[in-house]
Amino acid sequence: MRSDSKVMTESAIDRFAREDGETIAYLKRAGKSPGVLWLGGFKSDMNGTKAQALDEWAERRGQAFLRFDYYGHGASSGEFRKGTIGRWRDDALAVLDRLCSGPQILVGSSMGAWIALLVARLRPEEIAGLFLIAPAVDFTEALMWAKMSPEIRRQIIEEGQWQRPSAYGDNPYPITRSLIEDGRRHLLLDAALRIDCPVHILQGMKDLDVPWQHALTLVERLSGNPALILIKEGDHRLSTPADLQRIAAVLDSLLIDSTL
Numbered sequence: 001m002r003s004d005s006k007v008m009t010e011s012a013i014d015r016f017a018r019e020d021g022e023t024i025a026y027l028k029r030a031g032k033s034p035g036v037l038w039l040g041g042f043k044s045d046m047n048g049t050k051a052q053a054l055d056e057w058a059e060r061r062g063q064a065f066l067r068f069d070y071y072g073h074g075a076s077s078g079e080f081r082k083g084t085i086g087r088w089r090d091d092a093l094a095v096l097d098r099l100c101s102g103p104q105i106l107v108g109s110s111m112g113a114w115i116a117l118l119v120a121r122l123r124p125e126e127i128a129g130l131f132l133i134a135p136a137v138d139f140t141e142a143l144m145w146a147k148m149s150p151e152i153r154r155q156i157i158e159e160g161q162w163q164r165p166s167a168y169g170d171n172p173y174p175i176t177r178s179l180i181e182d183g184r185r186h187l188l189l190d191a192a193l194r195i196d197c198p199v200h201i202l203q204g205m206k207d208l209d210v211p212w213q214h215a216l217t218l219v220e221r222l223s224g225n226p227a228l229i230l231i232k233e234g235d236h237r238l239s240t241p242a243d244l245q246r247i248a249a250v251l252d253s254l255l256i257d258s259t260l
Contacts (some may be wrong), residue, residue, distance in 0.1 A: 005128055005139070006093070013025050014026055017019075018071075021075045023076060023077045024069065024071070024076050025069045026095060028093065029055060029056070029058050029066070030064060031062065032061070032063050032064060033062045034064075034128040035066065035084050035101070036063055036064065036065045036098060036104070036107060037066050037105070037106050038065070038107050038109075038112075039106060039108040040070070041109045041110030041136070042110060042139070043173060044074075044109070045075070046069050046074055048239075049237070050237075050238070052090075053247070053248070054248075057248045061101045062090065066099060066100060068091070068095050068099075070088040070091045080174070081176055082246045084183070085115075085183045085186045086182050088111075088185060092116075093123070104126060104127060105127075105251070105255065108130070108133065108250065109136070110136065110139075112133075113134070113136060114136060114138065114139065114197075115135060117132075117188055117195065118131055123198070129155060129199070129221075129255075130195065130199045131201075131202070131247075131251055132158060132201045133238055134209070134215075134236050136209070137189055138183070138189045139190060140180050140183030140184075142189065143206075143209070155178050157177060159203060160177050160178075188221070193221040193222050194223045194248070195218070195224065196223070198254060200253070201226055201227065203228065203229070203230055203231065203234070204230075204238055205231060208236060210237070217227060227242075229246075236257070
């Protein structure tokens with residue numbers, strides 16, 4: 001779905017400074033309300049396949065759309081290894097507060113779904129809906145730490161980090177003690193989770209990073225009646241042409257639900 005004539009280039013990227021001087025890079029498309037705010041995943045950036053596809057979707061609909069890179073990701077400043085869930089949540093809050101106007105639908109992919117839920121709890125009056133794709137809520141604890149060997153845990157505690165092999169690239173990336181410890185301050189799945197806006201969840205059943213049972217746990221914790229779609233052949237990326245069409249269709253439905 002990527003079209004070279006429609007892709008926003010590096011020259012189109014805008015930036016704003018956080019209070020500590022670090023800069024957040026973003027791409028903003030003006031359009032109709034409610035706006036759509038893209039929250040990417042762990043180590044991903046705003047030029048990923050799903051983000052690009054949603055930008056094209058927003059262009060076709062004339063919908064407002066904003067995507068950005070967290071601290072230490074993509075075109076934003078900072079060192080990835082110094083990032084934490086709290087820092088990335090605060091990046092999302094800063095984007096919402098400074099760059100968005102009117103109600104927003106948060107589309108969170110993988111870690112971005114965790115960030116979306118944290119933001120929605122802090123800014124409920126500004127959120128018209130949530131669309132969570134392969135939601136890696138509490139992943140630092142439930143999907144990383146809980147599955148690590150005693151040797152890896154010891155290395156993280158004593159040395160401050162462990163280099164995790166990547167399934168999506170040649171180079172490993174650091175899992176730091178600060179990431180794990182900060183993640184514990186933001187866990188959501190250990191209690192009921194009150195979210196008052198419409199929530200739609202899309203989850204692949206062949207996802208090796210976020211098991212589909214993890215999405216069921218999230219549904220059990222959420223208040224209201226969240227909509228869950230399980231994709232039998234879907235993996236973690238959910239970026240095939242069929243997946244992208246499905247994502248657009250779910251977002252169309254959520255836009256209708258959010259304006260009822």
